[in-house]
Amino acid sequence: MPQDPKTQPRYTGIATFMRTPYSPTLAEVDIALVGIPFDGGVTNRPGARHGPREVRNQSSLMRIINQATGVAPFELCRVADVGDATPESPFELTAAHSAIQAFYEPLCAAGIVPLSVGGDHSVTLPVLRALAKDGPVALVHFDAHCDTGDFYLGSRFHHGSPFKVAAEEGLIDPLKTIQIGIRGGVTDRDIWKFSYDSGMRVISIEEFYQLGLSAVIEEIHRVVGDAPVYVTFDVDGLDPAYAPGTGTPEIGGFTPFEAQQMIRALGDLDIIGADVVEVSPPFDPSGNTALVGATLLFELLCVSALAWQRRQTSREA
Amino acid sequence: MPQDPKTQPRYTGIATFMRTPYSPTLAEVDIALVGIPFDGGVTNRPGARHGPREVRNQSSLMRIINQATGVAPFELCRVADVGDATPESPFELTAAHSAIQAFYEPLCAAGIVPLSVGGDHSVTLPVLRALAKDGPVALVHFDAHCDTGDFYLGSRFHHGSPFKVAAEEGLIDPLKTIQIGIRGGVTDRDIWKFSYDSGMRVISIEEFYQLGLSAVIEEIHRVVGDAPVYVTFDVDGLDPAYAPGTGTPEIGGFTPFEAQQMIRALGDLDIIGADVVEVSPPFDPSGNTALVGATLLFELLCVSALAWQRRQTSREA
């Protein structure tokens, strides 16, 4: 359980995610909160390497029960901050990715559900490499960009391409992938061609507002079905008024309220992992981006805990 | 009347609320604008003690006529900045509250309508103690939190509990109390139990968007009726993108436009006082929180002036 705010004010103590115990040994952990302080894959503004620490800081404002849904994740399973997946060779993108993957291998092997905080979006790739050992998983992807791009500035791997690589490596199933909030200018008409060609469901921000929240939520369920699913939330999916501290902001995004409604609606999906990425504190003078990131992490924790409990129940049955 | 912006640019002169005359003697005042620079009741981020001064600063941008409603408050009654209700013993919560109450006693006894700027939300309690001498009043309460909590960190009084204490002291009528915008995680399933048990009408942000603005406005009228009513606006009811400078921000709130519509709809209620609280300038790098606070104070002034005029008219009749 997190530290008790009734005896310790929230701004006190070591800053772990949501004031959970710090458990670097992974002992007695069902859902692990992990930081991935790496931004070597950004194509524009850096700083997401400082994201985990600031999200930890702001996550002190989180509490233990979701007032809207009644979910109390810390009652459902054991949650701990297990520290950071540290890129030991931050100067090399692929070596860094390998180090991140190496951190997740034992964690995933132990059946622990990873909830991560980036870091730039490229870090989702090594997480999926560790997690999707039994075949491709479904993907719910909130973002302004499809991140299924190709070679860019001399590299196949960067924060604009992880899901193309993930699909090609068989880590995600494009037909069970849905990408929500897509917008912004493009440098090439075919930039997200891979998404469309591979059968991913792409919901632009314009379609998002035409469909409305309920229909989008239905569409998520239709695409994902009962497959094991990973949820990845790039804060640039939000309008930058809510999340200015990010590497590639695009105006005209959805709101945190809308994000909360969508995540809460995932409570019946078989979530096996999730992340919040692209929080860049140096571009976040008010700290609101990290606060939004921390709160969405809590929302993801709630639905992940429900899924974890269901799997436990069915396993025990 | 406020200083004339046609001869004096708005950024000039001593910063009083809305450039109104400074009248610490309370002479010739119908509606008093008061600062309450106290934040000794905050449970997290401090700084609201600096709120009145910065709201005064930003309120220079206010003008004299409400373009949307046509109300010209300064033509309806005499409005002045009467200075601050100063907590002479800021190191002690209850002594500070007593000092604040002592400031309001003569003001309320003189029939002056107080419009206050906090300070943390605990300051509404001493205002109500001075104001509700003739029995409990109705309450329209905009906030992310019900603020009807209990003992916390060793104190019954803090910025999360004023309305429980106010109800227990007979200052507000729970059955004529409506709380709008409630959301965020909770540390205890029963944290707002007092609101529900005492019959307050709690509209969560989720219900707010399900009902829609018109229905919420109707609900306010249904609950309050024609009772004398106090309106309290905690800026954390707004989404923190609009009001990051506050002590306990919660993502997913309503917008200033929605707040303006709701306040304007109170023009037919018998408002006897109002406040805007929890503006914390040190966490407000762009100054927008103080600007929002100043503008909502102007909206509250407009509807308070209407109520004042109606009471005058009926008294004279």
Add this chain to the structure above:
Amino acid sequence: MPQDPKTQPRYTGIATFMRTPYSPTLAEVDIALVGIPFDGGVTNRPGARHGPREVRNQSSLMRIINQATGVAPFELCRVADVGDATPESPFELTAAHSAIQAFYEPLCAAGIVPLSVGGDHSVTLPVLRALAKDGPVALVHFDAHCDTGDFYLGSRFHHGSPFKVAAEEGLIDPLKTIQIGIRGGVTDRDIWKFSYDSGMRVISIEEFYQLGLSAVIEEIHRVVGDAPVYVTFDVDGLDPAYAPGTGTPEIGGFTPFEAQQMIRALGDLDIIGADVVEVSPPFDPSGNTALVGATLLFELLCVSALAWQRRQTSREA
């Protein structure tokens, strides 16, 4: 064409608007991107003189194709950054306006379409003086204020009056003028009397949300018809959560998403020029106001390029 982001990361190189070539000679330019670094007309917070430079900086994040509409402006016509319309006598409002006009005279005479970045809103007046040589043009005006005010602080010319002067000088046709997003307090009931008396169509923010986006877009088309039209976008039309860096912020505005939808809908109008004004970087700690300004400039470029192409086609036919 802008610099290629596939070989040069967006944050590199000299900061021109959207990374277009710098062409101060106006040679081989169909649409000119121009800065107007002048804020001598502001009545409150200054700083818009620094707007062009910071919009140039943030505009590096722009790309070459509009994902929502498919428009690729740089394929349709030749676009360049032609530098700044410099006020050589910045200490005198009318002399500064003359210098700005002098910059635009040859540009407009050459048939080049000007897309400008202010600067305070007074700068639209000298642009129109250079542009509307053949009689009054229609005007689509996004703003919190009608800017049809009168003498103020001793001057007929300031950032609250350009469109009264423009109408009086026969530069715009009031009957083909539409003003969208109007709100905020007023110092005089008749402050925008000129708009109403002259027949301009004024859509307050309240009417904006009552009508809905589609109806507003229809209304724009009804008012403008097929007349040559100038589009002027004051960023204070947006809610200040999105655009805090501006001289006269008013809470309760529309969103960048709504702005984008409205601008995109102008693609069938005969746009002959446009501007984005009132970006004031010193009040913009996160840089988001400049990013919004840069993105709306890109949206305006897309629809201006369509109009340019249509005129070329019809001329060639």
Add this chain to the structure above:
Amino acid sequence: MPQDPKTQPRYTGIATFMRTPYSPTLAEVDIALVGIPFDGGVTNRPGARHGPREVRNQSSLMRIINQATGVAPFELCRVADVGDATPESPFELTAAHSAIQAFYEPLCAAGIVPLSVGGDHSVTLPVLRALAKDGPVALVHFDAHCDTGDFYLGSRFHHGSPFKVAAEEGLIDPLKTIQIGIRGGVTDRDIWKFSYDSGMRVISIEEFYQLGLSAVIEEIHRVVGDAPVYVTFDVDGLDPAYAPGTGTPEIGGFTPFEAQQMIRALGDLDIIGADVVEVSPPFDPSGNTALVGATLLFELLCVSALAWQRRQTSREA
């Protein structure tokens, strides 16, 4: 006397300079604290129009006795905040200067000593026009720039020229003028030619550190002698690490400690007026520039009060 901080915390109450009473009628005032919210003369970054208000805000941190010198200015004479010298026509430099002068005329005629807070440095000119009615005064001038420049951008009057104009108009005596802290690049070898040709004593920052504080202080006394003297302090004389919020920062300046030592050493001069100028809050994220400005204003008040008292004593004798 200022408000008592023992009963009212410093952050409370209306923000007047140093918490002194607000006395717009000039009654019972020996030394007047005046704001001059005008920045129409700046040649680069604006914002000093907001200087008086923010210096008032930060000046709450001032106290009543100078610990280093023992001077208690409020015991020596009556000090009040008399409000702002408002430029009624801020869009015209010369008209604005006239309005400022008009504010000072009766004040100076009444024998009140003016201590002003700018505004850009051009505002010292109209103050001197009101003050130096009986012939040229001596001048102690702290600054990075001599401000004796010529026509610039079409105007003879701007914040880089007041002291050339003042000398030409016989308001200051160049032979009794000393300028301290001069540095920075120049656009013309002869830019400060007027200072040298007219016999002003110019101490560059390099000479300042070669001479040392004591010798500089001696030099001030040698130049000024027992003439009535005006002291003008441009905060850009300080290194911008201490005063980043200013219009024309130049690195390599002196420190606030050195400034304090120099001002305190003026206690035996016949000071008849003083100002602190060029505080530009929009460029001052930490507020330190305004704090420095407020503290130097207090230091100037202390030495001005000593001079006032000496004149009283000699008059009475």
Add this chain to the structure above:
Amino acid sequence: MPQDPKTQPRYTGIATFMRTPYSPTLAEVDIALVGIPFDGGVTNRPGARHGPREVRNQSSLMRIINQATGVAPFELCRVADVGDATPESPFELTAAHSAIQAFYEPLCAAGIVPLSVGGDHSVTLPVLRALAKDGPVALVHFDAHCDTGDFYLGSRFHHGSPFKVAAEEGLIDPLKTIQIGIRGGVTDRDIWKFSYDSGMRVISIEEFYQLGLSAVIEEIHRVVGDAPVYVTFDVDGLDPAYAPGTGTPEIGGFTPFEAQQMIRALGDLDIIGADVVEVSPPFDPSGNTALVGATLLFELLCVSALAWQRRQTSREA
């Protein structure tokens, strides 16, 4: 030992002081790094409650060996972050002080040397109450204020009085107390009378620069001698250009370089505890105040480790 920066970049991992292990049980600790997140004693700007967390964050930049002195504290003794001395009743000053004292009692009883990070300066009092059980200790006190004031705003205890109370309670020996950097205005000529009357050695900033660093250092040694000594460093002793994020800034202070020289010179004193206080992150936009605080904490650790080792050696001998 701190985490190895050669395998883990400094910005990664849970933020403990200087990346030391987190040891809330106090096991295997010789020198304890403690946070005291309490600012209920401030008389002006709050926010120091957030100081420990931000100093922890910035302290990641610390390394393990003092390049200037060669001291390697982590080789000399076992250093750990033991968490925060949490005020469980933050709304009551004396109760909060009791809770802080209670945290230190077992720590001091175990012979662990406490190095603390405030919090406002009032927190040094409860630390001394736990530490000085065997009679008064000497005190080296860096500050702009003597902090030996009296009743203020209704309270004997606040951040301007701890050393008067400490002397009166026999926790410090005034004759072995030295206060360095004193300056700023005063509200009362006798405000620091207690310091002078009780025989404390007060070095104003003016005397500091007259004496020079070497003489000041000699004076410290003369006053303290070989008594056990506590070192307390209020960051407002520094000029606010270096430490703007503090509650009561005073311009004209010493530099971090000078502070470093003074602390390093304490290496032969019998230091039994130390603290760095008054870091207030909400007023520290660049983070430099916290960085300075973290670095001075490292300097204090180095000299404290030397003293610890000497005591060990003499004990073993």
Add this chain to the structure above:
Amino acid sequence: MPQDPKTQPRYTGIATFMRTPYSPTLAEVDIALVGIPFDGGVTNRPGARHGPREVRNQSSLMRIINQATGVAPFELCRVADVGDATPESPFELTAAHSAIQAFYEPLCAAGIVPLSVGGDHSVTLPVLRALAKDGPVALVHFDAHCDTGDFYLGSRFHHGSPFKVAAEEGLIDPLKTIQIGIRGGVTDRDIWKFSYDSGMRVISIEEFYQLGLSAVIEEIHRVVGDAPVYVTFDVDGLDPAYAPGTGTPEIGGFTPFEAQQMIRALGDLDIIGADVVEVSPPFDPSGNTALVGATLLFELLCVSALAWQRRQTSREA
């Protein structure tokens, strides 16, 4: 020549270094101002990739003549902004370095003197590789760190090692290398062993203040002699109060005034190139770091122009 500030205010126009003409073709250039927007070598806080653009922005405040020395660089030689040395493969450190070197090869081959703005300090290495074709050059190195470290986090190349590599590659002569301002903690007693073993002259900040400016300047001349010399200025050599926007700040550095004196004293050295590195705008809320960087670049330009002229004269003789 730079744009004329007498007709164009400094804040106007495209932001090139010091408002010089933009000459990407290298035609008619004697001294080239180059940006190197790369920060892939930082070991801590990123953001220096945005340094060139912000230094360009702030460099508008530069003027054309050095008031202290009388040097007018633009009269001595042709100076232009030639754009950025763009790392085409920013995700790979060595590939990025190669791309940077490739930009400099033709520039150096043409005998153009490069003055560069980083970027992190690793970028000096590829510049030296292009520049030092005729054997090792002397080096004057201002910095808090020797930057002669070894393998770190898996890489031999990073911003802490360029001068070890440069010496090993024969690009610089260690015996003619002087490093000034060294300080801060170290992770290893031997971290700068290479500097000492190879015979570089290391002046710590403590020695710097013991020697005094004159002696340091003499020491620079003694070490460098009449060898061709490269000057590299890492802004973290300055105290972070002056330059907070940098990747690895260390408190206790020298001042900009001292830096200016040292650079000006290099006017008789045979400077063949220079750079200013490690300006990181995201950590620079006031912009002062970029202003300092721009001003030191101007100082370096002045002394480089003198050297260039001497070489021309001697070549012609």
